[in-house]
Amino acid sequence: MEWTDFLVGLFSIFAILLFFFYWFIPxxxxxxxxxxxxxxxxGNISNEMQFYKNMRFENPDISYKIDSGCSLKKKQDMERAFDSLGELTILDFYPVTSGEEIMVSCDDEVRPSGNNLFIAGEGGPTKILSGENFYIIYEGKILLLRESNCEHPNVGIHELLHVLGFDHSENKNNILYPVSSCSQTIGNEIIEKIDEIYSFPSxxxxxxxxxxxxxxxxxxxxxxxxxxxxxxxxxxxxxxxxxxxxxxxxxxxxxxxxxxxxxxxxxxxxxxxxxxxxxxxxxxxxxxxxxxxxxxxxxxxxxx
Ligand SMILES: [Zn+2]
Incomplete structure (x- = not known):
């Protein structure tokens, strides 16, 4: 081996080391x-009025289905409840035959709740996903028990508001008061809250x-x-x-x-x-x- 070959080899190793340091250092x-x-x-738009903050359906157009087992009176009352809340707010409710977001069913069984009171209905969101700003409602259920004797479909509206995430009110004149009476009305604050929560685009x-x-x-x-x-x-x-x-x-x-x-x-x-x-x-x-x-x-x- 010539001494020049040895020098070339040494230089190559040196060059490779130099390159290595250049490449990986620091x-x-x-x-x-x-x-x-x-x-x-x-923020918390719904301000303690709802079960969780800012509960809403994905879209302001919400589908429903009323079970065929409901009496004509209950069916008509519920349809009027959907219509009147649709007129008062930016929401719109429409009937479908399948894939509904709100299911309405009926039962004639009388359920006493004590103190000579009867449970008129039940309602609430049944499928929710929580985000940081909103709780999204995907499904809700309403069960109508007693036929309403009121001029306005108060029971249907009460249960529908539960499905929309609203909790009971302590105001006796409010439709969301736990004990129903025909003179109760939907508070303006509820209508304003609904419109505010749904003012955000989906x-x-x-x-x-x-x-x-x-x-x-x-x-x-x-x-x-x-x-x-x-x-x-x-x-x-x-x-x-x-x-x-x-x-x-x-x-x-x-x-x-x-x-x-x-x-x-x-x-x-x-x-x-x-x-x-x-x-x-x-x-x-x-x-x-x-x-x-x-x-x-x-x-x-x-x-x-
Ligand atoms: Zn209730």
Whole structure:
């Protein structure tokens, strides 16, 4: 072997080592902290009047079905209840033969509740999903027991308001007072609350949260959650992660229903820049959303 070959070999090893150091250094650990965490909150609109805050159906047009076992009188009373609440509010109720959101059934059994009182009916939401801003009602049930003797369909309206999430009132003149009487009326505050809760369009709202991140050398670990805190399903989209302004990772996600979400744990994402100051996470969808501000988060390098 010539001594020149030996020198070339030595130089090659040296060059490879140099390249290795160039490529992987810095090796130290870096932490990233959330720069700003934008929130979107609508507050508690229903203000203690409902079982849970801001309960609503996905859409203001709500379908119902009245069981064929109901007497004509009960059926007509219930239809008038749907009509009158539809006239007073932005809601609209329409009959369907299947796939109904509100099921009305009837029973002639007399159920005494003590003190010479009889239970006139029962009603409430039966399927709910909780989001951060709204509780979404997917199904409700009404059971009509006693035929009403009132001019107005008070029992039907009372039970329908329960299905819409409203709790009993302590006001004896209010239709939601636990003991029914024909002179009771729907309080204006109930009508206003319904219109206010349904004033938000039925849209999804994707939100980023629970973010933590650190890097070891040029490998980044990233934890975060994506959640739909809106009213309707998100049709899916993608999450794009930027190191400074360069895309370092992106992946797609499928439909996410209101109130649902998922946690992401990403390991060893290669950072293309030798120094990275900012990590940005962004949710991109084709949907309109209640708020787009909470779709983006920026993390800043914490170490000096
Ligand atoms: Zn009641």
């Amino acid at each position: 090796l130290e650990k870096m932490d990233f902290g959330v720069d700003k965490n934008p929130e979107f909150s609508v 849209l999804p709202d994707m939100k980023l949260g629970n973010v933590s991140s650190s890097a070891q050398g040029r490998y980044l670990d990233l934890n975060f959650s994506i959640k739909n805190i809106g009213i309707s399903s998100s049709s899916g989209g993608k999450v794009v992660i930027y190191g400074d302004e360069r895309i370092i990772k992106e992946f797609e996600f499928d439909e996410i229903k209101a109130g649902q979400g998922m946690n992401m744990e990403l390991r060893n994402i290669w950072l293309p820049e030798r120094t990275t100051e900012k990590i940005k996470i962004k949710i991109e969808t084709l949907d309109n959303e209640l708020s787009l501000e909470n779709n983006e988060l920026t993390l800043q390098k914490l170490n000096p």
